Amino acid sequence: MEFTPHFKRKRGNCKDFIKLAPFPPNSNGLRYQGVFNGLCVEVFNTEQNLIKTLHDNGCYGKGSNSRGGPISGESDESLLLGLEEACVLAYYLNILEIKDTSNKEIAWQAYVQAALEYDKEFVYKLAAYLYLKSKNWIIKSGIKFGGDFLIYKEGPRQFHASFLVLVHTSDVINHPHYVSKNLKGAQRVAETSDKDVLILRVNEQKDFDPALATPAALESLTIDETVIRRFNYTSFVQIKQK
Amino acid sequence: MSGAQENTIEIYPKTQYLTASELVAQRHPEVESPRNGLKRTSFEGSAEENEELKNTYANLRLQLSARRIERQAGRAIAIWSDDQQAAEVVRKDGKFESFGYSQQGKLYLEYYEALFLLELNRLQLEYCGLIVSIEQAYVLLLGEEASEKYNNYFVYSALTRAGYIVVRHQEGYRTASSDVVTKDDCIWALLDASLSNKPVPLHIKVSQFYNATFERMVQLKQQIKNQCSEASTDEISINNEPNAFKFDTRKRRAQSEPEEELASKRASTTGRSLIDALKDEASYRKFQQTFEKLDIVRLQSEDYHCDVDSTIRTFKITFDLHLHNDGFRRSAPKTPTFSVIILQHDEPFPTHIEMLHCQRQQMRAEERAPLLVISVSESKHIQAFLYYIS
Numbered sequence: 001m002e003f004t005p006h007f008k009r010k011r012g013n014c015k016d017f018i019k020l021a022p023f024p025p026n027s028n029g030l031r032y033q034g035v036f037n038g039l040c041v042e043v044f045n046t047e048q049n050l051i052k053t054l055h056d057n058g059c060y061g062k063g064s065n066s067r068g069g070p071i072s073g074e075s076d077e078s079l080l081l082g083l084e085e086a087c088v089l090a091y092y093l094n095i096l097e098i099k100d101t102s103n104k105e106i107a108w109q110a111y112v113q114a115a116l117e118y119d120k121e122f123v124y125k126l127a128a129y130l131y132l133k134s135k136n137w138i139i140k141s142g143i144k145f146g147g148d149f150l151i152y153k154e155g156p157r158q159f160h161a162s163f164l165v166l167v168h169t170s171d172v173i174n175h176p177h178y179v180s181k182n183l184k185g186a187q188r189v190a191e192t193s194d195k196d197v198l199i200l201r202v203n204e205q206k207d208f209d210p211a212l213a214t215p216a217a218l219e220s221l222t223i224d225e226t227v228i229r230r231f232n233y234t235s236f237v238q239i240k241q242k
Numbered sequence: 243m244s245g246a247q248e249n250t251i252e253i254y255p256k257t258q259y260l261t262a263s264e265l266v267a268q269r270h271p272e273v274e275s276p277r278n279g280l281k282r283t284s285f286e287g288s289a290e291e292n293e294e295l296k297n298t299y300a301n302l303r304l305q306l307s308a309r310r311i312e313r314q315a316g317r318a319i320a321i322w323s324d325d326q327q328a329a330e331v332v333r334k335d336g337k338f339e340s341f342g343y344s345q346q347g348k349l350y351l352e353y354y355e356a357l358f359l360l361e362l363n364r365l366q367l368e369y370c371g372l373i374v375s376i377e378q379a380y381v382l383l384l385g386e387e388a389s390e391k392y393n394n395y396f397v398y399s400a401l402t403r404a405g406y407i408v409v410r411h412q413e414g415y416r417t418a419s420s421d422v423v424t425k426d427d428c429i430w431a432l433l434d435a436s437l438s439n440k441p442v443p444l445h446i447k448v449s450q451f452y453n454a455t456f457e458r459m460v461q462l463k464q465q466i467k468n469q470c471s472e473a474s475t476d477e478i479s480i481n482n483e484p485n486a487f488k489f490d491t492r493k494r495r496a497q498s499e500p501e502e503e504l505a506s507k508r509a510s511t512t513g514r515s516l517i518d519a520l521k522d523e524a525s526y527r528k529f530q531q532t533f534e535k536l537d538i539v540r541l542q543s544e545d546y547h548c549d550v551d552s553t554i555r556t557f558k559i560t561f562d563l564h565l566h567n568d569g570f571r572r573s574a575p576k577t578p579t580f581s582v583i584i585l586q587h588d589e590p591f592p593t594h595i596e597m598l599h600c601q602r603q604q605m606r607a608e609e610r611a612p613l614l615v616i617s618v619s620e621s622k623h624i625q626a627f628l629y630y631i632s
Contacts, residue, residue, distance in 0.1 A: 002436055003516050003630040022525050023532055092536055127539045134537040136520035153520055163517070173553050178590040180617055184625070198517070201594055203542055215538075222542040225516050225632035226594045231614060233626045237405040240565050 003227060006194045007153050008160040020155075022136060024057040024095055031097040034086060036106055038118065041086035041098055043079040051079035054095075059138045059155045060085050068156065082141055083115045083122060084129040091215045092130070112212050121169065123210045124202040127221045128167045131200065142166075145189050147197075163198040163227075164190040187230055199226045260311075268311045312363045320351055322369045322382060329356040329367060336364060340407040340570065352410065353383040354395040358402060390586065393618045394560060397584055400624050407564040409572075411581055428455040464522055515541050515632055541632055557583045557592055557600045562611065578611045585617040597629050 024032075030048045034041040043061065045051050054060055055069040061079040063070030070077045081089070081096075089096040091108050098106045106114070115122040125148060132139055137151040142164055144150075150161040164186060168175045176182055177199055186197050203222045212218065260268070285291070316336065320329035328350040331342060341359065342351045351359070359365035360379050367374040367382075374382060384391045401408050428451045520526060526533060562578035564570040583600065585591065592600065592615065601610060615627045 005517060005519055022529055088536070092538075093532070130536055131539040131541075132517070134533050134539075135515070135517055136523055136526045136533060137517070151517075153523075154525075174590055175593075178593055180585065180587070180589065180591060180619075183591050184617075199594070202539075219538045219540075221539050223539055224542040224594045226597070227516055227630040228591065228615075229628050229630070231626040231628040233401065233406070233614070234404045237565065241405065241567055 021057045041081040317366045354398040411559040580614040581611045
């Protein structure tokens with residue numbers, strides 16, 4: 001049975017038709033400056049780099065005074081980037097420079113260490129983030145649906161999320177994602193807006209070291225995908241018998 | 243004349259007969275269980291609660307012991323055989339097309355089939371020369387010990403009522419396949435797969451034409467979807483001339499470099515990402531270099547070995563589902579529409595690797611049916627799930 005993802009367009013206004021890029025432009029060579037505060041990476045407006053541009057091209061981060069992008073118009077509004085997206089922008093795309101609170105640049109390994117302290121599964125989530133990003137998905141936090149990520153076609157203003165993504169590692173036996181009440185719960189929540197639950201399992205080699213030496217060290221990880229859909233067996237048979 | 247009236251003898255029958263209207267009224271009594279308030283999940287043990295429980299049980303008993311009237315004539319008769327653990331049908335009544343299995347010229351019903359027919363009043367079950375009541379039948383057919391049999395029966399009953407033909411899972415189906423697979427076969431199999439949800443048979447998937455045909459179809463689909471697409475329109479018009487229609491395999495091969503390597507692996511059910519759809523967007527092509535730079539973590543290619551270690555649970559396929567209008571015949575079943583795995587209420591769902599493992603169990607079967615996972619909750623609520631795996 002062939003699988004096709006759901007794409008449900010939001011009833012939007014016409015101005016959303018302006019095509020925006022999936023990655024922020026980096027033409028002037030000046031990187032965005034972000035401060036890692038232990039929870040997220042905070043980016044402020046500068047003359048050269050507007051946080052609105054960073055958000056609008058690829059929907060990175062969340063405005064500190066807004067529900068979604070930084071649209072409150074308040075002058076002190078900053079853009080809060082999640083750990084994974086900040087990491088990708090900084091060390092894979094070289095658009096962002098991450099500093100600590102004392103204004104010193106954080107190198108790759110130090111960042112991974114700090115992020116691991118906050119989230120033990122950071123590396124696996126980063127792997128999943130990269131995996132999804134390379135397939136042209138817009139990725140937002142999945143916390144409001146009880147998962148790790150929500151992934152969108154084009155962006156949350158144009159489409160409803162197609163998937164609620166749950167990430168897990170292969171070494172955990174009886175992972176809570178598969179416990180029947182958890183999975184059914186996630187599905188019920190996701191179904192309210194036609195999402196599917198996508199479980200990404202990150203497989204690692206035996207000698208994999210989560211304190212990654214280089215950004216490229218992630219390539220030893222692989223991912224497999226599982227989508228579990230509720231199936232209405234009654235309506236299926238009725239349609240087939242017409 | 244008057245003398246005759248004096249001699250009238252009144253006869254009082256020993257058994258009472260119901261009038262026609264009473265018969266009709268008692269034939270289908272409407273019984274509804276009382277509902278009171280919200281569902282409670284824990285037992286408090288208070289006096290009030292005990293009283294309430296007592297009343298509820300009494301009420302339930304009253305309802306269950308109410309007199310019911312059913313036709314007796316329409317019943318088949320079967321005798322439960324301890325050795326076979328099945329009921330042998332000795333008198334058929336009505337259609338038995340989708341029930342039972344034959345062995346040495348005798349028709350046997352599985353325990354769940356017998357119980358199902360019994361509940362529908364289509365079967366009279368006998369054991370040691372006596373007619374078995376429904377209550378006794380539950381113990382006889384499902385056993386006194388708690389077991390998966392009850393859930394199996396429950397799922398069987400629900401799916402049968404929904405309109406499926408449910409049979410015990412069988413391995414290995416014969417297919418009416420010719421030895422040579424042509425391009426046409428591939429096209430038809432793919433159309434079948436997308437229109438009527440039939441899985442593409444293995445012998446077609448391994449054909450040399452399959453991958454090219456598949457890709458061509460994806461390409462055509464895409465062209466139909468975004469009609470504005472560039473030069474492709476000419477290509478279609480050329481190819482669409484009657485008789486000149488052929489799949490240009492060489493051309494495709496040049497366009498899809500990395501995909502081709504996977505060709506052999508794709509012969510199985512997996513090895514393809516489910517979420518690649520957005521790679522066809524204009525924004526992907528525009529930023530292709532950047533996207534490729536991020537393509538560090540890859541899909542697990544499916545040639546890894548399912549190490550049969552202790553952490554992988556094995557799931558048993560219990561039933562096969564067929565559709566009524568697919569020309570099902572008990573003697574020569576075709577590939578089922580689904581195969582069913584039943585999950586007990588406390589059992590976690592199968593993971594990717596366990597699902598793969600389960601599919602491989604069916605390896606010998608020429609064709610595999612999609613697996614339907616049916617979970618039976620604590621409150622005997624059943625729910626079906628379909629897995630799509632990469």
